[in-house]
Amino acid sequence: MLRIANLRGGYGAGPVLDGVDLVVASGEVVSVVGRNGSGKSTLIKAVMGLLPVALGTIELDGKALLGLPAHQIARRGVAYVPQGRGIFPRLTVRQNLEIGARAAGAKDGIPGDVLELFPFLKERFGQSGGTMSGGEQQMLAIARALASHPRLLLLDEPSDGVQPRIVQEIGELIPEIARAHRLGVILVEQNLDLAMAAASRIVVLDKGMIAHECASERFRDVDVQTRFLAI
Protein backbone atom coordinates (compact mmCIF):
# COMPACT_ATOMS: atom_id res chain seq x y z
CA MET A 1 0.00 0.00 0.00
CA LEU A 2 2.66 2.52 1.09
CA ARG A 3 5.93 2.26 -0.73
CA ILE A 4 8.97 4.36 0.16
CA ALA A 5 12.04 3.95 -2.02
CA ASN A 6 15.46 5.57 -1.78
CA LEU A 7 14.08 8.46 0.26
CA ARG A 8 16.58 11.21 0.96
CA GLY A 9 15.94 14.55 2.54
CA GLY A 10 16.12 16.90 5.49
CA TYR A 11 15.68 20.48 6.58
CA GLY A 12 18.12 22.12 4.19
CA ALA A 13 21.70 21.78 5.36
CA GLY A 14 22.79 18.13 5.18
CA PRO A 15 20.47 15.17 4.68
CA VAL A 16 18.75 13.54 7.66
CA LEU A 17 17.38 10.66 5.60
CA ASP A 18 19.96 8.92 3.45
CA GLY A 19 18.18 6.38 1.27
CA VAL A 20 15.27 4.79 3.13
CA ASP A 21 13.28 1.91 1.62
CA LEU A 22 10.13 0.82 3.41
CA VAL A 23 6.89 -0.91 2.48
CA VAL A 24 3.81 -0.93 4.71
CA ALA A 25 0.86 -3.17 3.83
CA SER A 26 -2.70 -2.26 4.68
CA GLY A 27 -3.62 -3.61 8.10
CA GLU A 28 0.04 -3.75 9.08
CA VAL A 29 1.70 -1.87 11.95
CA VAL A 30 5.39 -1.11 11.52
CA SER A 31 7.39 0.40 14.37
CA VAL A 32 10.36 2.59 13.57
CA VAL A 33 12.92 2.73 16.36
CA GLY A 34 16.40 4.20 16.60
CA ARG A 35 18.60 6.53 18.58
CA ASN A 36 17.89 10.22 18.90
CA GLY A 37 18.61 11.99 15.64
CA SER A 38 18.44 8.82 13.56
CA GLY A 39 15.73 10.34 11.37
CA LYS A 40 12.59 8.62 12.73
CA SER A 41 10.39 11.71 13.01
CA THR A 42 11.88 13.11 9.83
CA LEU A 43 10.77 9.97 7.99
CA ILE A 44 7.11 10.40 8.84
CA LYS A 45 7.25 14.14 8.29
CA ALA A 46 8.49 13.37 4.80
CA VAL A 47 5.51 11.06 4.19
CA MET A 48 3.15 13.79 5.45
CA GLY A 49 4.74 16.34 3.12
CA LEU A 50 6.13 18.50 5.93
CA LEU A 51 9.80 18.14 5.06
CA PRO A 52 11.34 21.09 3.18
CA VAL A 53 13.70 18.89 1.15
CA ALA A 54 12.83 15.35 0.04
CA LEU A 55 13.90 13.23 -2.93
CA GLY A 56 13.06 9.66 -3.89
CA THR A 57 9.74 7.88 -4.04
CA ILE A 58 6.76 7.86 -1.70
CA GLU A 59 3.67 6.17 -3.13
CA LEU A 60 0.30 5.37 -1.63
CA ASP A 61 -1.60 2.71 -3.60
CA GLY A 62 0.68 3.37 -6.54
CA LYS A 63 0.09 7.13 -6.61
CA ALA A 64 2.95 9.50 -5.87
CA LEU A 65 2.70 11.50 -2.64
CA LEU A 66 6.14 13.07 -2.71
CA GLY A 67 5.97 16.63 -3.94
CA LEU A 68 2.36 17.21 -2.98
CA PRO A 69 1.56 19.81 -0.30
CA ALA A 70 0.61 18.39 3.11
CA HIS A 71 -3.08 19.24 2.84
CA GLN A 72 -3.42 17.23 -0.37
CA ILE A 73 -1.57 14.28 1.14
CA ALA A 74 -4.03 14.41 4.04
CA ARG A 75 -6.95 14.40 1.60
CA ARG A 76 -5.51 11.27 -0.05
CA GLY A 77 -5.85 9.32 3.17
CA VAL A 78 -2.75 9.97 5.26
CA ALA A 79 -3.32 10.99 8.90
CA TYR A 80 -0.68 12.26 11.29
CA VAL A 81 -0.36 12.36 15.07
CA PRO A 82 2.77 14.44 15.70
CA GLN A 83 5.04 14.35 18.70
CA GLY A 84 3.53 16.67 21.27
CA ARG A 85 0.12 15.75 19.81
CA GLY A 86 -0.59 18.98 17.91
CA ILE A 87 -3.98 19.60 19.50
CA PHE A 88 -5.39 23.03 18.64
CA PRO A 89 -5.35 24.37 22.20
CA ARG A 90 -7.97 27.10 21.77
CA LEU A 91 -10.44 24.99 19.82
CA THR A 92 -12.91 22.71 21.54
CA VAL A 93 -12.67 18.92 21.48
CA ARG A 94 -15.54 18.89 19.02
CA GLN A 95 -13.88 21.43 16.69
CA ASN A 96 -10.61 19.48 16.81
CA LEU A 97 -12.47 16.33 15.79
CA GLU A 98 -14.54 18.08 13.12
CA ILE A 99 -11.40 19.37 11.41
CA GLY A 100 -10.10 15.80 11.43
CA ALA A 101 -13.33 14.50 9.94
CA ARG A 102 -13.25 17.11 7.18
CA ALA A 103 -9.71 16.13 6.16
CA ALA A 104 -10.91 13.44 3.76
CA GLY A 105 -13.81 15.57 2.57
CA ALA A 106 -16.46 13.85 4.71
CA LYS A 107 -19.40 16.17 5.24
CA ASP A 108 -21.42 14.19 7.78
CA GLY A 109 -19.48 15.21 10.89
CA ILE A 110 -17.54 13.16 13.39
CA PRO A 111 -17.88 9.42 12.61
CA GLY A 112 -19.61 7.39 15.32
CA ASP A 113 -17.07 4.56 15.28
CA VAL A 114 -14.34 6.97 16.39
CA LEU A 115 -16.42 8.16 19.33
CA GLU A 116 -17.10 4.54 20.26
CA LEU A 117 -13.36 3.98 20.58
CA PHE A 118 -12.98 7.00 22.86
CA PRO A 119 -16.34 7.49 24.58
CA PHE A 120 -14.96 10.03 27.09
CA LEU A 121 -14.43 12.53 24.27
CA LYS A 122 -18.16 12.86 23.79
CA GLU A 123 -18.60 14.15 27.33
CA ARG A 124 -15.81 16.69 26.76
CA PHE A 125 -17.07 18.12 23.46
CA GLY A 126 -17.19 21.69 24.75
CA GLN A 127 -13.83 21.66 26.53
CA SER A 128 -10.80 23.48 25.07
CA GLY A 129 -8.24 21.01 23.73
CA GLY A 130 -5.44 22.78 25.57
CA THR A 131 -6.97 22.18 29.00
CA MET A 132 -6.87 18.37 28.72
CA SER A 133 -4.20 16.16 30.28
CA GLY A 134 -1.38 14.71 28.16
CA GLY A 135 -3.01 11.31 27.92
CA GLU A 136 -6.40 12.76 27.02
CA GLN A 137 -4.80 14.94 24.35
CA GLN A 138 -3.07 11.87 22.94
CA MET A 139 -6.41 10.05 22.67
CA LEU A 140 -7.96 13.14 21.09
CA ALA A 141 -5.11 13.38 18.59
CA ILE A 142 -5.52 9.72 17.62
CA ALA A 143 -9.30 10.12 17.39
CA ARG A 144 -8.87 13.24 15.25
CA ALA A 145 -6.53 11.34 12.92
CA LEU A 146 -8.96 8.42 12.63
CA ALA A 147 -11.94 10.70 12.04
CA SER A 148 -10.99 11.04 8.37
CA HIS A 149 -10.97 7.23 7.99
CA PRO A 150 -7.43 7.31 6.63
CA ARG A 151 -5.58 4.58 4.72
CA LEU A 152 -2.31 5.28 6.50
CA LEU A 153 -1.74 6.49 10.06
CA LEU A 154 1.53 8.11 11.12
CA LEU A 155 2.16 8.16 14.87
CA ASP A 156 5.12 10.01 16.37
CA GLU A 157 5.96 9.05 19.96
CA PRO A 158 2.45 8.58 21.30
CA SER A 159 3.94 7.47 24.65
CA ASP A 160 5.62 10.86 25.18
CA GLY A 161 4.32 12.51 28.36
CA VAL A 162 1.58 9.92 28.84
CA GLN A 163 1.14 7.78 31.95
CA PRO A 164 2.00 4.04 31.67
CA ARG A 165 -1.58 2.78 31.88
CA ILE A 166 -2.58 4.87 28.85
CA VAL A 167 0.57 3.80 26.99
CA GLN A 168 -0.54 0.21 27.46
CA GLU A 169 -4.04 1.05 26.22
CA ILE A 170 -2.58 2.72 23.13
CA GLY A 171 -0.42 -0.36 22.54
CA GLU A 172 -3.51 -2.56 22.47
CA LEU A 173 -5.60 -0.13 20.49
CA ILE A 174 -3.25 0.48 17.54
CA PRO A 175 -3.12 -3.10 16.13
CA GLU A 176 -6.83 -3.46 16.80
CA ILE A 177 -7.73 -0.38 14.75
CA ALA A 178 -5.25 -1.34 12.02
CA ARG A 179 -6.87 -4.74 11.63
CA ALA A 180 -10.45 -3.50 11.81
CA HIS A 181 -10.02 -0.67 9.29
CA ARG A 182 -7.37 -2.25 7.03
CA LEU A 183 -5.21 0.68 8.07
CA GLY A 184 -1.44 0.82 7.56
CA VAL A 185 0.39 2.32 10.55
CA ILE A 186 3.90 3.69 10.95
CA LEU A 187 4.68 4.07 14.65
CA VAL A 188 7.79 6.01 15.64
CA GLU A 189 8.59 5.17 19.23
CA GLN A 190 11.38 5.36 21.82
CA ASN A 191 9.42 3.14 24.19
CA LEU A 192 10.45 -0.32 22.96
CA ASP A 193 7.72 -2.12 24.91
CA LEU A 194 5.07 -0.10 23.10
CA ALA A 195 6.89 -0.41 19.77
CA MET A 196 6.96 -4.21 20.06
CA ALA A 197 3.48 -4.60 21.53
CA ALA A 198 1.79 -2.59 18.81
CA ALA A 199 3.71 -3.67 15.71
CA SER A 200 4.31 -6.90 13.85
CA ARG A 201 7.51 -5.59 12.36
CA ILE A 202 10.33 -3.43 13.72
CA VAL A 203 12.54 -1.23 11.60
CA VAL A 204 15.71 0.22 13.12
CA LEU A 205 16.83 3.51 11.68
CA ASP A 206 20.42 4.67 12.07
CA LYS A 207 21.94 7.81 10.55
CA GLY A 208 19.06 8.09 8.13
CA MET A 209 19.35 4.52 6.86
CA ILE A 210 17.60 1.30 7.76
CA ALA A 211 20.11 -0.66 9.84
CA HIS A 212 17.93 -3.64 10.71
CA GLU A 213 14.48 -5.00 10.08
CA CYS A 214 12.81 -7.95 11.81
CA ALA A 215 9.59 -9.36 13.24
CA SER A 216 8.60 -7.87 16.61
CA GLU A 217 9.13 -11.14 18.48
CA ARG A 218 12.69 -11.41 17.26
CA PHE A 219 13.41 -7.91 18.48
CA ARG A 220 12.74 -9.03 22.06
CA ASP A 221 16.18 -10.61 21.94
CA VAL A 222 18.32 -8.36 24.13
CA ASP A 223 21.36 -8.95 21.94
CA VAL A 224 19.55 -7.55 18.92
CA GLN A 225 18.42 -4.53 20.90
CA THR A 226 21.90 -3.83 22.22
CA ARG A 227 23.47 -4.25 18.84
CA PHE A 228 21.29 -1.67 17.14
CA LEU A 229 20.23 0.73 19.85
CA ALA A 230 23.00 0.88 22.46
CA ILE A 231 25.11 3.97 22.28
Next chain:
Amino acid sequence: MSGTVVVILNALTLISILALVAIGLAIVFGMMDVMNLAHGEFVTIGAYTLSFVQAARWMLPPETAYWVALVLAPLIGALVGLIIEWAVIRRLYHRPLDTILATFGISLILQKLIELSFGALPQVVVAPVSGMVDLFGAHYPAYRFLIIALGGVVIAATLAAFRWTQFGVDLRAVIQNRAMAESLGIDAKRLTRIAFAGGSALASLAGVLLAPLASVETHLGTFYIGKAFFVVILGGIGSVLGSVAGSVLVGGAETLLNYELDPSLASALVLALAIVLVRLRPRGIVPGYSAAHELLGKG
Protein backbone atom coordinates in the same frame (compact mmCIF):
# COMPACT_ATOMS: atom_id res chain seq x y z
CA MET B 1 -25.25 64.39 31.34
CA SER B 2 -25.33 65.36 27.68
CA GLY B 3 -21.54 65.90 27.81
CA THR B 4 -21.02 62.35 29.03
CA VAL B 5 -23.22 60.96 26.25
CA VAL B 6 -21.25 62.88 23.63
CA VAL B 7 -17.92 61.57 24.99
CA ILE B 8 -19.26 58.01 24.94
CA LEU B 9 -20.54 58.39 21.36
CA ASN B 10 -17.24 59.94 20.25
CA ALA B 11 -15.41 57.03 21.83
CA LEU B 12 -17.69 54.53 20.07
CA THR B 13 -17.03 56.20 16.71
CA LEU B 14 -13.27 55.93 17.13
CA ILE B 15 -13.53 52.40 18.53
CA SER B 16 -15.56 51.20 15.52
CA ILE B 17 -13.02 52.59 13.06
CA LEU B 18 -10.00 51.33 14.99
CA ALA B 19 -11.44 47.83 15.36
CA LEU B 20 -12.22 47.58 11.63
CA VAL B 21 -8.63 48.55 10.80
CA ALA B 22 -7.05 46.37 13.51
CA ILE B 23 -8.91 43.08 12.91
CA GLY B 24 -7.24 42.38 9.58
CA LEU B 25 -3.88 43.32 10.99
CA ALA B 26 -4.34 41.01 13.99
CA ILE B 27 -5.27 38.00 11.86
CA VAL B 28 -2.44 38.42 9.36
CA PHE B 29 0.03 39.10 12.18
CA GLY B 30 -1.21 36.03 14.05
CA MET B 31 -1.33 33.71 11.05
CA MET B 32 2.11 34.29 9.67
CA ASP B 33 3.81 36.84 11.87
CA VAL B 34 3.71 39.30 9.00
CA MET B 35 3.72 42.96 10.00
CA ASN B 36 1.88 44.56 7.14
CA LEU B 37 2.99 48.19 7.21
CA ALA B 38 0.93 48.81 4.06
CA HIS B 39 -2.31 48.00 5.91
CA GLY B 40 -3.04 51.69 6.45
CA GLU B 41 -3.07 52.28 2.69
CA PHE B 42 -6.23 50.18 2.46
CA VAL B 43 -7.91 52.82 4.62
CA THR B 44 -6.69 55.42 2.12
CA ILE B 45 -7.92 53.30 -0.80
CA GLY B 46 -11.37 53.18 0.82
CA ALA B 47 -11.49 56.93 1.33
CA TYR B 48 -10.34 57.63 -2.25
CA THR B 49 -12.88 55.17 -3.61
CA LEU B 50 -15.54 57.29 -1.94
CA SER B 51 -14.22 60.56 -3.36
CA PHE B 52 -13.82 59.00 -6.81
CA VAL B 53 -17.33 57.56 -6.90
CA GLN B 54 -18.84 60.78 -5.61
CA ALA B 55 -16.90 62.88 -8.12
CA ALA B 56 -17.76 60.56 -11.01
CA ARG B 57 -21.42 60.77 -10.05
CA TRP B 58 -22.70 58.33 -12.68
CA MET B 59 -25.82 60.53 -12.53
CA LEU B 60 -26.19 59.79 -8.84
CA PRO B 61 -26.38 62.45 -6.15
CA PRO B 62 -23.30 62.23 -3.87
CA GLU B 63 -25.41 60.98 -0.96
CA THR B 64 -26.53 57.97 -3.02
CA ALA B 65 -23.05 57.53 -4.50
CA TYR B 66 -21.82 57.06 -0.94
CA TRP B 67 -23.66 53.73 -0.68
CA VAL B 68 -22.17 52.59 -3.99
CA ALA B 69 -18.71 53.39 -2.61
CA LEU B 70 -19.48 51.57 0.63
CA VAL B 71 -19.99 48.37 -1.35
CA LEU B 72 -17.28 49.03 -3.93
CA ALA B 73 -14.43 50.00 -1.55
CA PRO B 74 -14.17 46.63 0.26
CA LEU B 75 -14.15 44.87 -3.11
CA ILE B 76 -11.33 47.07 -4.39
CA GLY B 77 -9.48 46.69 -1.07
CA ALA B 78 -9.82 42.90 -1.29
CA LEU B 79 -8.59 42.86 -4.88
CA VAL B 80 -5.54 45.02 -4.11
CA GLY B 81 -4.93 42.84 -1.04
CA LEU B 82 -5.01 39.69 -3.16
CA ILE B 83 -2.55 41.16 -5.63
CA ILE B 84 -0.12 42.25 -2.89
CA GLU B 85 -0.36 38.87 -1.14
CA TRP B 86 0.23 37.05 -4.41
CA ALA B 87 3.00 39.30 -5.66
CA VAL B 88 4.97 39.93 -2.47
CA ILE B 89 3.77 38.60 0.88
CA ARG B 90 3.56 34.89 0.05
CA ARG B 91 7.19 34.94 -1.05
CA LEU B 92 8.27 36.27 2.34
CA TYR B 93 6.75 33.73 4.76
CA HIS B 94 9.19 32.94 7.58
CA ARG B 95 11.09 36.13 6.83
CA PRO B 96 9.35 38.67 9.08
CA LEU B 97 12.06 41.32 8.94
CA ASP B 98 12.08 41.32 5.14
CA THR B 99 8.31 41.61 5.21
CA ILE B 100 8.50 44.82 7.23
CA LEU B 101 10.83 46.33 4.65
CA ALA B 102 8.76 45.07 1.70
CA THR B 103 5.41 46.24 3.08
CA PHE B 104 6.90 49.62 3.98
CA GLY B 105 7.93 49.89 0.32
CA ILE B 106 4.45 48.89 -0.82
CA SER B 107 2.99 51.52 1.49
CA LEU B 108 5.08 54.26 -0.11
CA ILE B 109 4.37 53.02 -3.64
CA LEU B 110 0.62 52.99 -3.01
CA GLN B 111 0.71 56.48 -1.50
CA LYS B 112 2.60 57.86 -4.48
CA LEU B 113 0.40 56.03 -6.98
CA ILE B 114 -2.66 57.58 -5.37
CA GLU B 115 -0.98 60.99 -5.42
CA LEU B 116 -0.07 60.60 -9.11
CA SER B 117 -3.64 59.65 -9.97
CA PHE B 118 -5.57 62.12 -7.83
CA GLY B 119 -3.08 64.90 -7.03
CA ALA B 120 -1.75 66.02 -3.67
CA LEU B 121 -4.73 68.16 -2.67
CA PRO B 122 -7.29 66.86 -0.16
CA GLN B 123 -10.30 65.25 -1.84
CA VAL B 124 -13.90 66.30 -1.36
CA VAL B 125 -16.23 63.74 0.17
CA VAL B 126 -19.80 64.06 1.38
CA ALA B 127 -21.56 62.12 4.13
CA PRO B 128 -24.77 60.31 3.05
CA VAL B 129 -26.77 61.80 5.88
CA SER B 130 -26.56 65.21 7.51
CA GLY B 131 -28.14 66.88 10.46
CA MET B 132 -28.21 66.09 14.13
CA VAL B 133 -30.02 63.54 16.22
CA ASP B 134 -31.04 63.97 19.84
CA LEU B 135 -30.24 61.13 22.21
CA PHE B 136 -30.44 61.31 26.02
CA GLY B 137 -30.29 65.07 25.81
CA ALA B 138 -27.21 65.06 23.58
CA HIS B 139 -27.20 66.73 20.21
CA TYR B 140 -25.13 64.43 17.97
CA PRO B 141 -24.36 64.18 14.23
CA ALA B 142 -26.50 61.56 12.47
CA TYR B 143 -23.56 60.40 10.35
CA ARG B 144 -21.56 59.40 13.43
CA PHE B 145 -24.49 57.26 14.53
CA LEU B 146 -24.30 55.59 11.15
CA ILE B 147 -20.58 54.85 11.63
CA ILE B 148 -21.22 53.33 15.06
CA ALA B 149 -24.11 51.20 13.77
CA LEU B 150 -22.44 49.98 10.57
CA GLY B 151 -19.10 49.44 12.30
CA GLY B 152 -20.80 47.55 15.14
CA VAL B 153 -22.69 45.26 12.75
CA VAL B 154 -19.62 44.45 10.63
CA ILE B 155 -17.43 43.85 13.70
CA ALA B 156 -20.06 41.59 15.29
CA ALA B 157 -20.43 39.65 12.02
CA THR B 158 -16.65 39.22 11.78
CA LEU B 159 -16.46 38.00 15.38
CA ALA B 160 -19.30 35.55 14.75
CA ALA B 161 -17.71 34.25 11.54
CA PHE B 162 -14.37 33.79 13.27
CA ARG B 163 -15.97 31.91 16.13
CA TRP B 164 -18.67 29.80 14.55
CA THR B 165 -18.22 29.26 10.82
CA GLN B 166 -16.13 26.48 9.35
CA PHE B 167 -13.97 29.12 7.70
CA GLY B 168 -13.34 30.81 11.05
CA VAL B 169 -12.53 27.56 12.84
CA ASP B 170 -10.08 26.59 10.06
CA LEU B 171 -8.50 30.03 10.26
CA ARG B 172 -8.03 29.69 14.02
CA ALA B 173 -6.58 26.21 13.51
CA VAL B 174 -3.99 27.65 11.12
CA ILE B 175 -3.14 30.42 13.61
CA GLN B 176 -2.75 27.88 16.44
CA ASN B 177 -0.73 25.24 14.58
CA ARG B 178 -0.13 25.74 10.89
CA ALA B 179 1.69 22.45 10.13
CA MET B 180 -0.96 20.44 11.97
CA ALA B 181 -3.78 22.24 10.18
CA GLU B 182 -2.16 21.40 6.84
CA SER B 183 -1.72 17.78 7.93
CA LEU B 184 -5.48 17.66 8.48
CA GLY B 185 -6.28 18.77 4.95
CA ILE B 186 -6.61 22.53 5.48
CA ASP B 187 -5.13 24.55 2.62
CA ALA B 188 -3.34 27.09 4.81
CA LYS B 189 -1.93 29.12 1.91
CA ARG B 190 -5.37 29.62 0.42
CA LEU B 191 -6.85 30.59 3.80
CA THR B 192 -4.03 33.05 4.44
CA ARG B 193 -4.69 34.69 1.09
CA ILE B 194 -8.42 34.97 1.80
CA ALA B 195 -7.76 36.32 5.31
CA PHE B 196 -5.35 38.90 3.92
CA ALA B 197 -7.91 40.02 1.36
CA GLY B 198 -10.67 40.06 3.99
CA GLY B 199 -8.61 42.19 6.39
CA SER B 200 -7.81 44.57 3.53
CA ALA B 201 -11.52 44.80 2.71
CA LEU B 202 -12.39 45.71 6.32
CA ALA B 203 -9.72 48.44 6.36
CA SER B 204 -11.09 49.86 3.09
CA LEU B 205 -14.60 49.83 4.56
CA ALA B 206 -13.24 51.78 7.54
CA GLY B 207 -11.73 54.22 5.02
CA VAL B 208 -15.15 54.99 3.53
CA LEU B 209 -16.72 55.38 6.97
CA LEU B 210 -14.12 57.78 8.32
CA ALA B 211 -13.57 59.79 5.11
CA PRO B 212 -16.35 62.37 5.71
CA LEU B 213 -14.84 63.09 9.15
CA ALA B 214 -11.25 63.31 7.98
CA SER B 215 -9.11 65.15 5.49
CA VAL B 216 -8.82 62.72 2.58
CA GLU B 217 -5.15 62.86 1.67
CA THR B 218 -2.65 60.26 0.47
CA HIS B 219 -1.13 59.75 3.92
CA LEU B 220 -4.52 59.29 5.62
CA GLY B 221 -3.77 55.64 6.39
CA THR B 222 -0.48 56.27 8.18
CA PHE B 223 -2.42 58.02 10.92
CA TYR B 224 -4.37 54.83 11.63
CA ILE B 225 -1.71 52.18 11.09
CA GLY B 226 0.29 53.15 14.18
CA LYS B 227 -2.78 53.12 16.39
CA ALA B 228 -3.93 49.84 14.89
CA PHE B 229 -0.59 48.19 15.76
CA PHE B 230 -1.04 49.48 19.31
CA VAL B 231 -4.46 47.96 19.38
CA VAL B 232 -3.26 44.58 18.11
CA ILE B 233 -0.33 44.27 20.51
CA LEU B 234 -2.41 45.55 23.40
CA GLY B 235 -5.40 43.40 22.53
CA GLY B 236 -3.62 40.14 21.77
CA ILE B 237 -1.96 38.90 18.58
CA GLY B 238 -4.06 36.57 16.47
CA SER B 239 -7.25 37.35 18.37
CA VAL B 240 -10.23 39.14 16.80
CA LEU B 241 -11.85 39.65 20.18
CA GLY B 242 -8.54 41.06 21.38
CA SER B 243 -8.57 43.63 18.56
CA VAL B 244 -12.00 44.76 19.65
CA ALA B 245 -10.93 44.93 23.30
CA GLY B 246 -7.76 46.81 22.34
CA SER B 247 -9.81 49.26 20.26
CA VAL B 248 -12.14 49.88 23.17
CA LEU B 249 -9.18 50.66 25.39
CA VAL B 250 -7.18 52.82 22.96
CA GLY B 251 -10.22 54.52 21.41
CA GLY B 252 -11.91 55.03 24.76
CA ALA B 253 -8.86 56.39 26.55
CA GLU B 254 -7.93 58.72 23.70
CA THR B 255 -11.41 60.17 23.37
CA LEU B 256 -11.69 60.70 27.10
CA LEU B 257 -8.31 62.36 27.41
CA ASN B 258 -8.93 64.45 24.30
CA TYR B 259 -11.96 65.90 26.01
CA GLU B 260 -9.90 67.33 28.86
CA LEU B 261 -6.41 67.71 27.44
CA ASP B 262 -4.43 68.88 24.45
CA PRO B 263 -4.76 66.17 21.72
CA SER B 264 -0.97 65.64 21.46
CA LEU B 265 -0.70 65.17 25.20
CA ALA B 266 -3.68 62.81 25.08
CA SER B 267 -1.99 60.66 22.41
CA ALA B 268 1.21 60.57 24.44
CA LEU B 269 -0.67 59.50 27.56
CA VAL B 270 -2.45 56.72 25.64
CA LEU B 271 0.94 55.48 24.47
CA ALA B 272 2.23 55.54 28.06
CA LEU B 273 -0.85 53.65 29.21
CA ALA B 274 -0.31 51.07 26.45
CA ILE B 275 3.30 50.54 27.54
CA VAL B 276 2.24 49.99 31.16
CA LEU B 277 -0.48 47.54 30.09
CA VAL B 278 1.84 45.57 27.82
CA ARG B 279 4.28 45.36 30.73
CA LEU B 280 1.50 43.99 32.95
CA ARG B 281 -0.10 41.73 30.32
CA PRO B 282 2.59 40.96 27.74
CA ARG B 283 0.32 38.63 25.77
CA GLY B 284 -2.45 41.20 25.50
CA ILE B 285 -5.85 41.73 27.07
CA VAL B 286 -7.33 38.71 25.29
CA PRO B 287 -4.20 36.62 24.69
CA GLY B 288 -4.40 35.02 21.28
CA TYR B 289 -2.54 31.81 20.67
CA SER B 290 -0.38 32.28 17.62
CA ALA B 291 1.98 29.42 16.82
CA ALA B 292 3.74 31.47 14.14
CA HIS B 293 4.47 34.18 16.66
CA GLU B 294 5.65 31.74 19.35
CA LEU B 295 7.88 29.79 16.99
CA LEU B 296 9.84 32.95 16.46
CA GLY B 297 10.29 33.22 20.21
CA LYS B 298 8.11 36.23 20.77
CA GLY B 299 5.22 34.53 22.55
